Amino acid sequence: MMSAHxxxxxxxxxxAALPEGAEAAIVVDRFCKSYNGRxxxxxxxxxxxxxxxxxxxxPNGAGKTTTVETLEGYRRPDGGSVRVLGLDPIRDAARxxxxxxxxxxxxGLYPMLRPREVLRLFAGYYRQPQPIDQLLERVxxxxxxxxxxxxxxxxxxxxLALALALxxxxxxxxxDEPTAGMDPQARLATWEIIRDLKAQxxxxxxxxxxxxxxxxxxxxxxxxxxxxLIALDTPDRLTGVDSATVVxxxxxxxxxxxxxxxxxxxxxxxxxxxxxxxxxxxxQSMPAVLADLxxxxxxxxxxxxxxxxxxxxxxELFLRLTGSEMRE
Amino acid sequence: MTTIANTGQSGRAQPQPAQAxxxxxxxxxxxxxxxxxxxxxxxxxxxxxxxxxxxxVFFASLKIIPVSAGSVINFLLPGIxxxxxxxxxxxxxxxxxxxxxxxGVLKRLGATPLPRSGLIAAKIxxxxxxxxxxxxxxxGIALLFYGWRPVGSPGLAILVLALGTITFAALxxxxxxxxxxxxxxxxANGLYLLFLLIGGGILPLDHLPAPLAALAQxxxxxxxxxxxxxxxxxxxxxxxxxxLTLLVWMILILAVAIRTFRWE
Numbered sequence: 001m002m003s004a005h006x007x008x009x010x011x012x013x014x015x016a017a018l019p020e021g022a023e024a025a026i027v028v029d030r031f032c033k034s035y036n037g038r039x040x041x042x043x044x045x046x047x048x049x050x051x052x053x054x055x056x057x058x059p060n061g062a063g064k065t066t067t068v069e070t071l072e073g074y075r076r077p078d079g080g081s082v083r084v085l086g087l088d089p090i091r092d093a094a095r096x097x098x099x100x101x102x103x104x105x106x107x108g109l110y111p112m113l114r115p116r117e118v119l120r121l122f123a124g125y126y127r128q129p130q131p132i133d134q135l136l137e138r139v140x141x142x143x144x145x146x147x148x149x150x151x152x153x154x155x156x157x158x159x160l161a162l163a164l165a166l167x168x169x170x171x172x173x174x175x176d177e178p179t180a181g182m183d184p185q186a187r188l189a190t191w192e193i194i195r196d197l198k199a200q201x202x203x204x205x206x207x208x209x210x211x212x213x214x215x216x217x218x219x220x221x222x223x224x225x226x227x228x229l230i231a232l233d234t235p236d237r238l239t240g241v242d243s244a245t246v247v248x249x250x251x252x253x254x255x256x257x258x259x260x261x262x263x264x265x266x267x268x269x270x271x272x273x274x275x276x277x278x279x280x281x282x283x284q285s286m287p288a289v290l291a292d293l294x295x296x297x298x299x300x301x302x303x304x305x306x307x308x309x310x311x312x313x314x315x316e317l318f319l320r321l322t323g324s325e326m327r328e
Numbered sequence: 329m330t331t332i333a334n335t336g337q338s339g340r341a342q343p344q345p346a347q348a349x350x351x352x353x354x355x356x357x358x359x360x361x362x363x364x365x366x367x368x369x370x371x372x373x374x375x376x377x378x379x380x381x382x383x384x385v386f387f388a389s390l391k392i393i394p395v396s397a398g399s400v401i402n403f404l405l406p407g408i409x410x411x412x413x414x415x416x417x418x419x420x421x422x423x424x425x426x427x428x429x430x431x432g433v434l435k436r437l438g439a440t441p442l443p444r445s446g447l448i449a450a451k452i453x454x455x456x457x458x459x460x461x462x463x464x465x466x467x468g469i470a471l472l473f474y475g476w477r478p479v480g481s482p483g484l485a486i487l488v489l490a491l492g493t494i495t496f497a498a499l500x501x502x503x504x505x506x507x508x509x510x511x512x513x514x515x516a517n518g519l520y521l522l523f524l525l526i527g528g529g530i531l532p533l534d535h536l537p538a539p540l541a542a543l544a545q546x547x548x549x550x551x552x553x554x555x556x557x558x559x560x561x562x563x564x565x566x567x568x569x570x571x572l573t574l575l576v577w578m579i580l581i582l583a584v585a586i587r588t589f590r591w592e
Contacts, residue, residue, distance in 0.1 A: 072439055074592070097441045098348040108436025110428070112368045113361065124357025125441045127347040148368075168441070169346045 023086055025050045025172055025203040026071060032079035033066050033227075040066050041227040043080065048205055053198050055218035056207040057318070063227035064207040065105060068176050071205070072102055085172060098126065101170030103178055107161040111150035115141050115160050118149060119167060126168040139163045140189055154181035162190065166197075173197065175206040179213060191217060211318070215239070225322045238317055245286055247279040247293065250306035263296060265289045272319055348441030358442060358450035365424065366454060372420050375520075376458055377465060380412040384466055387530055388474050401474040405466065406556040407529025412462040413489065414496045414523055414549065416455050419516045422500025425451070426512035429504060434591045444591075455497060459489070479562035488559050488571070492552040495578040498585045499548070505589030523549035528557075548577040 026048035033041040041063040048054040056064045069075050071082055073089035073096065082089060087096045110118055115136060123129035133143040139159040149157065158181055165173060178194070179187040194204060194217055208214050214221045215235045223231045223238075231238060253274035260269035260277065265285030270278050281289045286309065297304060348354070366372050384404060387393055393400050428434050437447060470476035499519075503512040523529075526536060527549030533541045544550045551573035558567035 074435070074438065094348075094441075094443070097439065098346050100439070102436075102439035104432065104436060104439070106432035106435070108432035108434075110361070110365060110433055111431055112365055117361070117364060121357055121361040122440060124360075125349055125354050127349050164436075171346065 023050070024048060024083075025052070025085055026054075026205060027083040028067065028071070028080070029082070030080035031067065031070065031077050031082055033063075033070065033075065034078055039227060041070075044224065044227065044229055045080075046222050046229060046232055048203060050203050051198070051201050052219045053194065053204045053206070053217050055214040055221045056205065056224060057209065057211070057214045057221050058207075058224040059209055059322075062224045064224065065176055066227075067224075068174050068205065068207055069104075072100070072174055073097075098168060099171050101165035101168060101173045103158075103161050103165045103173075103175045105176045105180070107157045109149040109152075109157060109160060109164075112148055114148055115145060115152070115156075115163075116143050118160065119163055122164045122167050128169065129167050130169060132167065135163050135167060136160075138193065139166075140186065155183055155186045158182055159186060159190070162193065171203065173202055173204045173206075175204060177207055177209070179208075179210070187213075223318060223321060230321045231317070245281050245283045246309070247281065247286075247289065248306075248308045249277050249279075249293070249304050250275055251277065251297065251302055251304050255302070260293070260296070263289065263292045265292070278319075351443070351446060354442050355446045355450050355453075358447060359453050362450050362454035363457070366420070366458065369424070372424070376412065376415045376420050377462060380408050380415065380462060380466060381469065383411065383524075383530065384408045384469060385473075388470075393530065393532075399475075401470055401476045402479070402561065403532070403557070404530070405470045405476055406560045407527070407553050409463065409466055409489070410492060410527065410529050410549070410553040410556050411520075411524060412466060413459060413492045413552075414520060414527075416458050416462065417493055417496035417498075418500040418503075419520050420458070420500075421451065421455055421497050422504050422516045423509075423513050425501060425504035426507065426509040429591065430509035432592075438591055452497070455493070459493060463489075478560075480558075480560045480564065484559040485556060488552070488555040488574075491571075491574055491578055492556070495548055495552065495574060495581055498578070498581045502581055502585035502588060505585065505591075523547070526550070527553050529553045546573060548574060548581075551577065 024047040026046075028044055028046050031041055031044045032039065040061075044063070044067060046054075056067065058064050066075065070077055071084050071089055073093050076090060084096055085099055089096055110121075113121070116132065119132045119136060123132050136143040139162050141156060141159055141163070149160065152160065158178065162175075162178060165175070175194075179190050182190060191213070194206070197204060204217075206213075206217065218235060220233060221231075221235055221238055222229055253271070255271065255277065257269045257271050257277075260266065260279060263269075263279075265281050265288055266279050267282070268278075268280040272278050279289065279293065290309065294304075349357070388401050388404050391400055393404060425434075434447075438444075467476075500516060503515055507515065525531070526533075526540060526544040526547070528544065529549070533544055533550060533554075536544065551570045554570040555567045555574055558564040558570070
């Protein structure tokens with residue numbers, strides 16, 4: 001009886017907090033940015049919910065970093081507007097900075113300081129920072145190391161940069177290509193930290209050009225290219241748009257895509273690169289499509305060099321949406 | 329009952345929002361890091377402390393300075409002090425800030441609660457501390473080994489030191505905030521050598537070729553040095569022209585630094 005009462009009371013509190021809790025953590029509204037007359041972000045709109053892990057996915061030069069750095073208060077929009085935690089990143093900078101944690105593409109570490117010294121400095125900017133030795137251990141850096149930052153490996157620098165982003169207990173984290181330069185093990189450890197933070201209710205905006213990173217971490221993924229939003233949805237729904245059934249094969253260039261598309265059950269056929277083909281079909285048609293495809297090739301005396309059947313990954317989705325491979 | 333439960337629940341559900349440390353504590357943390365950085369870079373110690381001491385000892389001992397009146401040390405000490413201040417502001421502050429910009433440190437600090445004013449305050453206090461160390465060291469050597477005695481106007485000397493500090497620190501920051509790091513390194517060291525040669529701190533200006541001396545007169549180094557020499561010489565006339573020249577340079581360089589400084 002008592003506990004039920006307390007629970008009800010708790011729910012009432014949640015309801016009372018709703019107006020603030022329901023408000024989006026980030027709102028980007030028709031945001032435009034140009035450099036030297038070249039438009040790098042073009043009428044971009046999206047919003048990030050509180051507590052969400054949101055991935056901006058796109059090739060280099062797609063406008064990811066420009067967008068993130070505008071949200072962090074480094075750049076002023078040429079058009080449209082951005083709001084972060086209900087604040088204007090430039091005008092309300094003093095109120096916003098304590099609430100956010102930032103990992104830029106360039107780590108920005110003092111080359112001559114040791115990891116613990118840099119982290120202690122950053123901890124000094126906040127009223128209630130995290131305990132620095134525990135935080136260093138959490139990101140996998142020995143708190144006692146005498147190595148100065150200049151001599152750390154690329155992956156270690158990245159992990160220290162992550163610790164700097166976390167030391168002030170941010171409500172909102174901006175991670176610009178957080179695992180770039182990390183070895184696979186460090187990457188997994190970083191993903192684990194990001195999942196923990198999400199469990200604690202931290203909102204995370206991350207940019208990446210790694211498809212599997214976006215697929216594994218993000219609640220929602222925005223795909224952008226040439227500064228425009230191309231797709232925005234959950235990873236499952238993005239990859240499931242074509243019922244997750246894609247055939248890719250490699251054969252001589254110049255096969256008749258129209259004839260391939262005319263095979264029974266094939267919804268779409270495309271030569272995405274010379275000699276590299278992609279067919280889309282419904283899951284139930286897949287066995288028949290494979291038989292028909294190989295028969296079609298046999299009739300023309302063509303040999304496959306590679307055949308892959310699988311779910312459409314974000315990578316394939318990107319390829320289809322933008323007509324180009326992801327550039328690393 | 330409900331109210332009490334409410335308070336308890338909300339207290340647990342919503343932790344204190346993240347807050348910035350008080351301004352002075354942030355500046356204090358930054359100041360400590362600046363000191364650590366200065367001490368860790370050997371070239372800083374060399375150019376700001378060792379080099380001025382070598383210059384003072386070398387020229388005061390050799391007695392090759394063509395001084396027209398008074399003792400060598402009375403002429404030499406203000407000039408070396410001026411060079412030491414230039415080394416702290418222009419060379420040390422300029423080059424280290426240029427590299428912080430190059431490595432993206434300044435940009436990264438821009439995403440923290442530390443205000444720009446806090447960063448600049450910490451850097452200024454660190455440079456001032458270094459200058460106190462320089463003055464104590466150089467004046468101490470002059471007192472102990474060369475029989476120098478304080479004469480002139482200490483108040484004016486401190487004012488001139490302050491103006492010189494602002495001028496050359498601003499010059500260093502102006503370069504750091506607009507030039508590439510390598511360029512700042514080269515230009516700051518080049519200017520230091522130039523100011524050593526034609527700043528009038530070691531070689532009296534009237535021993536330079538007349539056109540060069542006339543030009544040097546209007547440069548900030550000579551203006552700073554001559555003002556300081558006058559302040560530390562008994563019965564010297566007020567260095568109005570030199571002080572005015574220094575003041576004009578200070579305003580000019582500050583304006584350029586503020587207009588051109590880029591954090592990224």
